[in-house]
Amino acid sequence: xxxxxxxxxxxxxxxxxxxxxxxxxxxxxxxxxxxxxxxxxxxxxxxxxxxxxxxxxxxxxxxxxxxxxxxxxxxxxxxxxxxxxxxxxxxxxxxxxxxxxxxxxxxxxxxxxxxxxxxxxxxxxxxxxxxxxxxxxxxxxxxxxxxxxxxxxxxxxxxxxxxxxxxxxxxxxxxxxxxxxxxxxxxxxxxxxxxxxxxxxxxxxxxxxxxxxxxxxxxxxxxxxxxxxxxxxxxxxxxxxxxxxxxxxxxxxxxxxxxxxxxxxxxxxxxxxxxxxxxxxxxxxxxxxxxxxxxxxxxxxxxxxxxxxxxxxxxxxxxxxxxxxxxxxxxxxxxxxxxxxxxxxxxxxxxxxxxxxxxxxxxxxxxxxxxxxxxxxxxxxx
Numbered sequence: 001x002x003x004x005x006x007x008x009x010x011x012x013x014x015x016x017x018x019x020x021x022x023x024x025x026x027x028x029x030x031x032x033x034x035x036x037x038x039x040x041x042x043x044x045x046x047x048x049x050x051x052x053x054x055x056x057x058x059x060x061x062x063x064x065x066x067x068x069x070x071x072x073x074x075x076x077x078x079x080x081x082x083x084x085x086x087x088x089x090x091x092x093x094x095x096x097x098x099x100x101x102x103x104x105x106x107x108x109x110x111x112x113x114x115x116x117x118x119x120x121x122x123x124x125x126x127x128x129x130x131x132x133x134x135x136x137x138x139x140x141x142x143x144x145x146x147x148x149x150x151x152x153x154x155x156x157x158x159x160x161x162x163x164x165x166x167x168x169x170x171x172x173x174x175x176x177x178x179x180x181x182x183x184x185x186x187x188x189x190x191x192x193x194x195x196x197x198x199x200x201x202x203x204x205x206x207x208x209x210x211x212x213x214x215x216x217x218x219x220x221x222x223x224x225x226x227x228x229x230x231x232x233x234x235x236x237x238x239x240x241x242x243x244x245x246x247x248x249x250x251x252x253x254x255x256x257x258x259x260x261x262x263x264x265x266x267x268x269x270x271x272x273x274x275x276x277x278x279x280x281x282x283x284x285x286x287x288x289x290x291x292x293x294x295x296x297x298x299x300x301x302x303x304x305x306x307x308x309x310x311x312x313x314x315x316x317x318x319x320x321x322x323x324x325x326x327x328x329x330x331x332x333x334x335x336x337x338x339x340x341x342x343x344x345x346x347x348x349x350x351x352x353x354x355x356x357x358x359x360x361x362x363x364x365x366x367x368x369x370x371x372x373x374x375x376x377x378x379x380x381x382x
Contacts, residue, residue, distance in 0.1 A: 171344045
């Protein structure tokens, strides 16, 4: 199968809340582009480089057809900006400092400027992307996965207009339903990826424990709702499974996940998706600073959280489990990036990682220490 080519329209939109513009202007554009001959996949991206912006990204076998289809959409998007523009005044100096911090955190090197003017549109023959998905077959899977997320993202945005809690509950639903499909013990073990994401951040940026304490205090009063949502979404949190509830949007998402698992496992089998980070990560990290070099080298010359120290003690020799992990991590990272489209900030994503971890602990009665340190826990119980 010939890998797909890509093109995009980038829309500078400085206002922090973008979901209403997404729903009013970009999602209708996605639906129109999906009907264009020669367009295989369409999705929406959000990023910070060169200023806060969204991208309408199309992929297909013929590059010229993509460029023409996107050019035909540009007038409608520019008209949408006149009606639903951001009207936000960006502090450029402060934003550039934030860009440098985000660049280090996400392994995206300079340049970070010029900052594009608000409410402007520019075409790209090749989409502006972080570039860390190098394999063309993996990029094709990414495009299909992201496109399948458009319908549930639209579903969440609509619900968020009716309920303040719907946006984060929708993102939580995404996270739980994906984790529940993990082939090894379902949600119980799949949720460890979110715990890893949380603990890695806290190890680097929460030395005094204040952020963890904030997450705990914010989660405590809403824990019953998140636990109830978890049990409503997953039949058995200790076995792999897909959504069996009554919501047709999440039913279709569950069916899509079955297909994506099959495709991802096939790619992992031929190492188009790797269980370990490829050299591009370590090379970029080394170029940015020495702390990141040590972090991504994952050697003995760096500090680890208690969670990751325990994880390093586990032996990973099962090749099939390696394929599972590679496939799952690939999809989790795509999910994180797409949650930005509904304005789930990195801080909110970390809170949700905490919420999923705590909810799974509560509904299963099993915590991460019992999974990663079974011998120590057996001794403590005896």
